[in-house]
Amino acid sequence: MSTSIVQISNLNLKYGNKAVLRDLEWTIQAGENWLLTGLSGSGKTALLKAIAGIEKSTDEIVVSFDKQSSARPVCQYIAQWYQFKNVEGVANFxxxxxYNAQQVQDTLTVNAELAHYAKENHLNLPQAEPILEALGFAPLKNAQLIELSSGEHKKLQLVKALWLKPQLLLLDQPYTGLDIQSRQNLNNLLDEVTSNGVQTILISNETEIPACINRYAEIVDGQLEEHFTFCSRKEIVIEDRPIPEFLHQAPPSSSETLIKMVGVNINYGEKQVLKNVDWEIKAGEKWLLQGHNGSGKSTLLSLINGDHPQAYANEIYLFGNKRGSGESIWDIKEHIGLISPELHWYFDFNATVWQSIASGFFDSIGLYKEIGWHKRTQVDELIEYFGLTANKNDLLAQLPLGKQRLVLLARTVIKNPELLVLDEPCQGLDAHQTLQFNTLIDGLCTTNRTLIYVSHSDDQLPKNLTHQLLLSKGEVIHNKIYKKREELESVI
Amino acid sequence: MANYFNTLPLREKLNQLGVCDFMENDEFLDGVNALKGKKLVVVGCGAQGLNQGLNLRDSGLDVSYALRKEAIEQKRDSWKNATDNNFKVGTYEELIPTADVVINLTPDKQHTAVVSAVMPLMKQGATLSYSHGFNIVEEGMQIRKDLTVIMVAPKCPGSEVRAEYLRGFGVPTLIAVHPENDPEGKGLAQAKAYCVGTGGHRAGVLKSSFVAEVKSDLMGEQTILCGLLQTGSILSFDKMVEKGIDAGYASKLVQYGVEVITEALKHGGVSGMMDRLSNVAKIKAFKISEELKDIMRPLFQKHQDDIMSGEFSSTMMADWANGDANLLKWRAETGETAFEKTPAGDVKIGEQEYFDNYTLMVAFVRAGVELAFETMVEAGIKPESAYYESLHETPLIANTIARKKLFEMNRVISDTAEYGCYLFDQACKPLLADFMKTVDTDLVGKNFNEGKDGSVDNAELVAINEILRDHQVEVVGRKLRKAMTAMKSIKTA
Structure with missing residues (x-):
C-alpha cells in the first residue's frame, strides 16, 4: 500500500478565464513537509484550495488520511486573508x-471565540494555552475581535489551526503581518506539530522557514518544479521602467515640521496602547517605524492619518496645524499617500482597478466623483507603469491578493503626496513585485518627499531611510538616525 | 399641544406637503462654513447621536454632548460612548446655554420631554435641530420664536452614516427648515452645512419640509417598509409549511429572500427587480401584483387618510399614555409566529434561487412599492419624497429582517413605525386570505420555471415591460439613483 497522503494527477485549474495549472502532477508522501513558491498569480493559492476541496472537489486529487495517526484526519487550509464575523454572523465592518469606541458589543471577545471554536471542533480549551503563550496572544484574551490589529488576527487564525492538529495543514503566507519573534515562534510550533502527525504545505516568499520543511517546489508555467533546496529558478531582474513624469517632483512641503506629537497617550478602557509618545518628523525625512505585533504602530499611524477619534484629546500638530483646530480629516488626508493592511482589508472589492487607483485623488474607498482629463491620463500612465493595463477594467475581487496590493500601491502614489505612509506595503507581493515597488519608492523619495515605512522584515526596505522609531508595548524605545537591526540590538 | 398640520389652512397644508427639491452638488460649495466655529451640542448619544457627532467633528466642527444628569452619574452607555471618543460631555444646564446649535438625536418618544427641558436653557437666536418631525407636526410642539428650527435626517442607520463617511462617501439625507421658526433666515444654510459635515451631500440631498417628511415617513414605514414585509413574510412562510416545504428551507428563503430581492430593487428599481425573473415568471409576478394592488389599495388609502387627519398619531399617543399596552402586546404576538420561531435551515440558497423560488415576494414588493408611492403622490406628497419613503428605504429594512427576522426589524425601527406596522399587518392578513388560497408552491418555495417551457407572448411581454418602466416611481428613481452612485453588490447568505 502506498503511503502517499496526497496524490495529484493531471490537474488543470483556471483563475477566471486564465488557465493557471496545466496537467500538474504532485505526490506527497507521509512525513513530507513542503515549501511551495511561485510568482504572484502562478496558482499557489488555487492549488492549495483545490487540495483542501474548497470551491470544488476534483477527481484528479486523492487525499488519504492515516487512521492510526493521533492527528485529526482532516485537511485544513489557512487562508492568507483572515475573516471574522460579528455576533449576528455577518462580516460587515x-x-x-x-478606533470608534461604541458601547454596543458588536463582536465576540477572543475568549468567547476560542470557546465557540472549541465547542464546534470538540477541543479542550486548556490545550490552546501553550499555543497562545508561544504566539504572545495570551494578553489579548479579553479583547473584542474588532479591536485586533491585522497581525493579531493572523495569529488568532494560526492558533486555531495549530490547536486543531489536522493531518494536513495548508498554510498560505502564514507570516503575513507577523513580527520577527512571532515568526520564530511559529516555526518552532510547526516543527513541534509536524513531529506529532501533522504534515504541512507552506506557501511563503520568506527566507526564514521552519526546520521541518524537507521538500521544495515551485509552480512554473502551471506545473510543479521540484528543487533540492530553498531557491528560485529565476534570477530576479527588474525592468527599468521610467517613473511617470508627474511623479518626478514632490510638491513643496506644507510646513517645516510635518508631524509633531507631544506626550501622546491612547487608552482603550484600562488598556494603554500608546504611552507618552513624542515624535517629530521634519519635511524630507525618511522614517522606518518598527515594533512587535500590538506595539501600537497602527494606532500611532492612525493619529497621523486623521483616523483616530482620540487624536482630539492629544497634543498633535499635523502639517503645521494643531489637531482639532477646525481642520477636517479630509484636509489631513490630502497631504498623505497611505497604504496599510487594514486599508486593503476594508477596501471596496467591487471597484475596478482603474476606479480604485483614481480614488486616491480623493482619499476615498471607491470613486464617487468624475475626474478630469488631466487626472485620467495620470491614472492611465501609472497603470502602465505598474504593469496593470490588461487588468484595468477588472474588479479588485477578481484579482489575486498580490495584484490587488499593487493596485492599492498605485492608489497611494497617484496624487503625488508630500508624505507617504507605507504600513507593510509589500505584504502579499512576491520577491519580484517587492523589489520593483521599493525601486519606485527610492525613485519617489528624493529630497523633499517625506516617508514613514513600516516593515517587520529587514531585507525588503527602501534604500534611503534616514531615521528610525522603535515601539515596544506602546512606548518609544528608540528614536534616532537609522541603523540596521544588528546595530540596534547591540544598543539595547 | 394641538396637531400642527391640522391648524393650517388647506392652502398652507398643500404648500408644505409640496416642498421637495433635489439639491444639486453646487449648492454645497460653501462646505461646513455656516457652522464653522459654532458650538454644536448633541443631545443623546445612541447610534445616530454618536456617529453623526463623530462625522461632524471629523469635518472640523466643534461638537460636545449634553446628557441627562442620571446618565452621567450612572455612567450609562451614552456617557461612555461620548467620553470614550474624547468628546466633552456635560449636563443640559452646563452645555445648552453655550450652544449655537442644539442637535436633538434622542428617540422620538422622548422629544416632548427633551425639548421642554432644553428650550428654556437655549440662548437667544440659537438653532434647534431634529432628525424627525413628529414632535413638531403631530404633537404640535411650539418652539420659542427667536429660535431657528431645522431638520437633518440621514436615511440610514447610524453605523452606516459613519461607515460611508469614512469611505469618503455619505448617505442620502433629507433636510428641512420649519417655516414657523426661521427668524433670521439662516436655517437652510445651517442645514446644508450640517449635511456636508455628515457627508450626506455626496449621496444626494432632498430639501423637504417637516410636514412632508412626517406624513410620507409614517406612510412608508407603516405600509411597504415594515407592514407589508411583515405580512408578506409570515404569509409566505405559513404557505410553504402548509404545502409541505421543509420548514428550515422556508425560514431561510423568507429571512434572506427579502434582502436579496430588494437589493435588486435598490440598484435597478422595480423593473430591475422584475428583470431578475424569467420572462414567464415576470408575467406571472406582474399579474398577481396587479391583483394585490387592487386588493390592498383601500388599506393603503386608509393608512394615508389616518396619517393626514392625525387620527393615527392621536391613537398611538393614547397608547403611549397607556404605558404602550397595545404595542407591547402586538410585539409579543409577532414573536410567537411560526416564522419567527423556526430557525433558518443549514441549506445553501443561491442568489438567483431567491428570485426563482420566491416569485411571490417579488410580486408583494412591486405591489407595495407602487401602491405606497401612488397613494402618497395622490395625497399631495411630491414624487421625490414618496420615492425616498417607499422604494429607497425598502432594502434597508429588508436588511434588518435578514439579520434577525421580524424581531430585529421591529427592534431597529422606531416605536412609531413598529406601532403602525402592527396596525397594517393585522388589517392586511384577513384582506389577503382569499388571495392566499390561490397561491401554490410554484410561487413560493419551488422554482417557478420548473416544468414550463419558457415561451411567452411577445406582445404581452413588451406591454408589461413598458408598464413597469414607465411607472412614475421608476422615472423619478432613475434620476435619484444617479446621485447615489456607490452601490454595494448583492450579498447572499
Whole structure:
C-alpha cells in the first residue's frame, strides 16, 4: 500500500478565464513537509484550495488520511486573508471601525471565540494555552475581535489551526503581518506539530522557514518544479521602467515640521496602547517605524492619518496645524499617500482597478466623483507603469491578493503626496513585485518627499531611510538616525 | 399641544406637503462654513447621536454632548460612548446655554420631554435641530420664536452614516427648515452645512419640509417598509409549511429572500427587480401584483387618510399614555409566529434561487412599492419624497429582517413605525386570505420555471415591460439613483 497522503494527477485549474495549472502532477508522501513558491498569480493559492476541496472537489486529487495517526484526519487550509464575523454572523465592518469606541458589543471577545471554536471542533480549551503563550496572544484574551490589529488576527487564525492538529495543514503566507519573534515562534510550533502527525504545505516568499520543511517546489508555467533546496529558478531582474513624469517632483512641503506629537497617550478602557509618545518628523525625512505585533504602530499611524477619534484629546500638530483646530480629516488626508493592511482589508472589492487607483485623488474607498482629463491620463500612465493595463477594467475581487496590493500601491502614489505612509506595503507581493515597488519608492523619495515605512522584515526596505522609531508595548524605545537591526540590538 | 398640520389652512397644508427639491452638488460649495466655529451640542448619544457627532467633528466642527444628569452619574452607555471618543460631555444646564446649535438625536418618544427641558436653557437666536418631525407636526410642539428650527435626517442607520463617511462617501439625507421658526433666515444654510459635515451631500440631498417628511415617513414605514414585509413574510412562510416545504428551507428563503430581492430593487428599481425573473415568471409576478394592488389599495388609502387627519398619531399617543399596552402586546404576538420561531435551515440558497423560488415576494414588493408611492403622490406628497419613503428605504429594512427576522426589524425601527406596522399587518392578513388560497408552491418555495417551457407572448411581454418602466416611481428613481452612485453588490447568505 502506498503511503502517499496526497496524490495529484493531471490537474488543470483556471483563475477566471486564465488557465493557471496545466496537467500538474504532485505526490506527497507521509512525513513530507513542503515549501511551495511561485510568482504572484502562478496558482499557489488555487492549488492549495483545490487540495483542501474548497470551491470544488476534483477527481484528479486523492487525499488519504492515516487512521492510526493521533492527528485529526482532516485537511485544513489557512487562508492568507483572515475573516471574522460579528455576533449576528455577518462580516460587515468598516475601515477604522475599531478606533470608534461604541458601547454596543458588536463582536465576540477572543475568549468567547476560542470557546465557540472549541465547542464546534470538540477541543479542550486548556490545550490552546501553550499555543497562545508561544504566539504572545495570551494578553489579548479579553479583547473584542474588532479591536485586533491585522497581525493579531493572523495569529488568532494560526492558533486555531495549530490547536486543531489536522493531518494536513495548508498554510498560505502564514507570516503575513507577523513580527520577527512571532515568526520564530511559529516555526518552532510547526516543527513541534509536524513531529506529532501533522504534515504541512507552506506557501511563503520568506527566507526564514521552519526546520521541518524537507521538500521544495515551485509552480512554473502551471506545473510543479521540484528543487533540492530553498531557491528560485529565476534570477530576479527588474525592468527599468521610467517613473511617470508627474511623479518626478514632490510638491513643496506644507510646513517645516510635518508631524509633531507631544506626550501622546491612547487608552482603550484600562488598556494603554500608546504611552507618552513624542515624535517629530521634519519635511524630507525618511522614517522606518518598527515594533512587535500590538506595539501600537497602527494606532500611532492612525493619529497621523486623521483616523483616530482620540487624536482630539492629544497634543498633535499635523502639517503645521494643531489637531482639532477646525481642520477636517479630509484636509489631513490630502497631504498623505497611505497604504496599510487594514486599508486593503476594508477596501471596496467591487471597484475596478482603474476606479480604485483614481480614488486616491480623493482619499476615498471607491470613486464617487468624475475626474478630469488631466487626472485620467495620470491614472492611465501609472497603470502602465505598474504593469496593470490588461487588468484595468477588472474588479479588485477578481484579482489575486498580490495584484490587488499593487493596485492599492498605485492608489497611494497617484496624487503625488508630500508624505507617504507605507504600513507593510509589500505584504502579499512576491520577491519580484517587492523589489520593483521599493525601486519606485527610492525613485519617489528624493529630497523633499517625506516617508514613514513600516516593515517587520529587514531585507525588503527602501534604500534611503534616514531615521528610525522603535515601539515596544506602546512606548518609544528608540528614536534616532537609522541603523540596521544588528546595530540596534547591540544598543539595547 | 394641538396637531400642527391640522391648524393650517388647506392652502398652507398643500404648500408644505409640496416642498421637495433635489439639491444639486453646487449648492454645497460653501462646505461646513455656516457652522464653522459654532458650538454644536448633541443631545443623546445612541447610534445616530454618536456617529453623526463623530462625522461632524471629523469635518472640523466643534461638537460636545449634553446628557441627562442620571446618565452621567450612572455612567450609562451614552456617557461612555461620548467620553470614550474624547468628546466633552456635560449636563443640559452646563452645555445648552453655550450652544449655537442644539442637535436633538434622542428617540422620538422622548422629544416632548427633551425639548421642554432644553428650550428654556437655549440662548437667544440659537438653532434647534431634529432628525424627525413628529414632535413638531403631530404633537404640535411650539418652539420659542427667536429660535431657528431645522431638520437633518440621514436615511440610514447610524453605523452606516459613519461607515460611508469614512469611505469618503455619505448617505442620502433629507433636510428641512420649519417655516414657523426661521427668524433670521439662516436655517437652510445651517442645514446644508450640517449635511456636508455628515457627508450626506455626496449621496444626494432632498430639501423637504417637516410636514412632508412626517406624513410620507409614517406612510412608508407603516405600509411597504415594515407592514407589508411583515405580512408578506409570515404569509409566505405559513404557505410553504402548509404545502409541505421543509420548514428550515422556508425560514431561510423568507429571512434572506427579502434582502436579496430588494437589493435588486435598490440598484435597478422595480423593473430591475422584475428583470431578475424569467420572462414567464415576470408575467406571472406582474399579474398577481396587479391583483394585490387592487386588493390592498383601500388599506393603503386608509393608512394615508389616518396619517393626514392625525387620527393615527392621536391613537398611538393614547397608547403611549397607556404605558404602550397595545404595542407591547402586538410585539409579543409577532414573536410567537411560526416564522419567527423556526430557525433558518443549514441549506445553501443561491442568489438567483431567491428570485426563482420566491416569485411571490417579488410580486408583494412591486405591489407595495407602487401602491405606497401612488397613494402618497395622490395625497399631495411630491414624487421625490414618496420615492425616498417607499422604494429607497425598502432594502434597508429588508436588511434588518435578514439579520434577525421580524424581531430585529421591529427592534431597529422606531416605536412609531413598529406601532403602525402592527396596525397594517393585522388589517392586511384577513384582506389577503382569499388571495392566499390561490397561491401554490410554484410561487413560493419551488422554482417557478420548473416544468414550463419558457415561451411567452411577445406582445404581452413588451406591454408589461413598458408598464413597469414607465411607472412614475421608476422615472423619478432613475434620476435619484444617479446621485447615489456607490452601490454595494448583492450579498447572499
Amino acid at each position: 468598516y475601515y477604522q471601525q475599531r
